[in-house]
Structures are given as structure tokens and as C-alpha cells.
Amino acid sequence: MPAPRPASLNRARIVEAAIAIADAEGFDALSMRRVADRLGHAVMSLYRHVPDKDQLVALAVDAVFGEEPLPANPPAGWRGRIRESAWRQWRCYRRHPWVAAFVSLDRPHLGPNGLRETEWAFEGLQSLDVTDAERLRVYLAATAFVHGAAGQLAAEAV
Numbered sequence: 001m002p003a004p005r006p007a008s009l010n011r012a013r014i015v016e017a018a019i020a021i022a023d024a025e026g027f028d029a030l031s032m033r034r035v036a037d038r039l040g041h042a043v044m045s046l047y048r049h050v051p052d053k054d055q056l057v058a059l060a061v062d063a064v065f066g067e068e069p070l071p072a073n074p075p076a077g078w079r080g081r082i083r084e085s086a087w088r089q090w091r092c093y094r095r096h097p098w099v100a101a102f103v104s105l106d107r108p109h110l111g112p113n114g115l116r117e118t119e120w121a122f123e124g125l126q127s128l129d130v131t132d133a134e135r136l137r138v139y140l141a142a143t144a145f146v147h148g149a150a151g152q153l154a155a156e157a158v
Contacts, residue, residue: 007039007040009039009041009045009046009048009049010049011049011050011059013039014035014039014046014049014050014056015050015056015059015060015063016063017035017038017039018030018035018056018057018059018060019060019063019064019096020038021034021035021038022060022096022098023095023096023098026098027098027101027102030053030056030057031053032046032047032050032052032053032056035056057102058102058109058111059111060099061099061102061103061111061114062110062111062112062113062114063113064092064095064096064099065089065092065111065113065114065117066112066113066116067092067095068088068091068092070116070117070120071084074120074123074124075124077124077127078124078125078127078128078138080124081120081121081123081124081125082121082124082125082138082139082142085117085120085121085124085139085142085143086142086143086145086146088117089117089143089146089147089150090146090149090150093146093147093150093151093153093154094150094153097150097153097154097157098154099150100147100150100151100154101151101154103147105140105143105144105147118139121139122135122139125138125139
């Protein structure tokens with residue numbers, strides 16, 4: 001009797017497998033080969049959907065930031081919006097501690113979910129009577145605090 005054929009391969013399944021491996025075994029365990037093995041496919045078949053490991057990591061990080069839908073009714077005021085954004089980021093980092101190592105605040109590479117989160121937080125800052133550059137600094141101060149705390153916790157857990 002022939003072996004069962006693995007489920008069809010697509011980008012979403014590949015990213016999901018990568019996240020599961022990094023969550024369970026740590027980021028160092030993540031490789032294209034490990035993802036292929038987990039999905040029951042040849043490693044070269046992954047490259048039709050994801051060009052390389054760097055792109056896979058970028059997709060995985062963006063998927064993590066898309067796990068929670070944005071609130072339909074945002075908190076009132078800029079403080080409430082920034083607080084909610086910070087908590088949302090914190091929950092992502094706590095569910096997936098390895099992610100903090102791949103988020104750069106000085107050279108951000110935001111995917112669609114990260115961009116959506118940032119734009120949502122920025123909308124809440126529009127009521128501030130400050131320049132766009134100052135709004136950016138407010139947002140980055142909160143984001144950097146959460147990112148730094150999450151990164152420290154992840155490093156201490158190793």
C-alpha cells in the first residue's frame with residue numbers, strides 16, 4: 001500500500017509550520033528542511049512558495065502580528081490607542097518569544113499585518129497637536145519599550 005500523499009503545499013501552511021517549529025523548539029531549530037519534513041514534502045518544493053529562510057522569517061513575523069484582529073471599537077483617546085497597541089504587541093511577543101529578535105525598530109520591515117497595526121496606532125495619535133515626527137516618536141517610545149522588555153525576557157529564558 002503506498003504511503004499517504006501529503007496535503008498540498010502553500011505559503012500559509014509553510015509559514016504556519018515555521019511558527020510551530022520556532023515556538024516549540026526555538027528559532028535556531030527553524031530551517032527550510034525542518035519545515036519540509038514537518039509538512040511531508042521535499043525541501044525544494046518549499047522554494048516555489050518562499051524564496052529563502054529570510055523571507056520565511058519575515059512572513060512568520062508578520063503572521064504573528066496578524067493573529068489578533070484589530071478591535072472594532074478602538075479605545076478613546078490617543079493614550080488608550082497606544083496602550084492597546086502596546087498590549088497587542090506584548091501578547092504577540094509572549095506567545096512567540098523568538099519574534100522579538102527579528103523585529104528591528106531602526107530598520108523596520110513591516111509586512112501587511114505589521115503595517116496595519118502601525119497605521120491603527122497612528123490613527124489614535126491624530127488628535128495630538130504635534131508634528132508627524134513627534135507622533136512617530138510617541139509611537140516608537142511605546143513600541144521600543146515593549147520590544148525591549150520582550151527581548152530581555154526572551155534572552156533570559158534561554
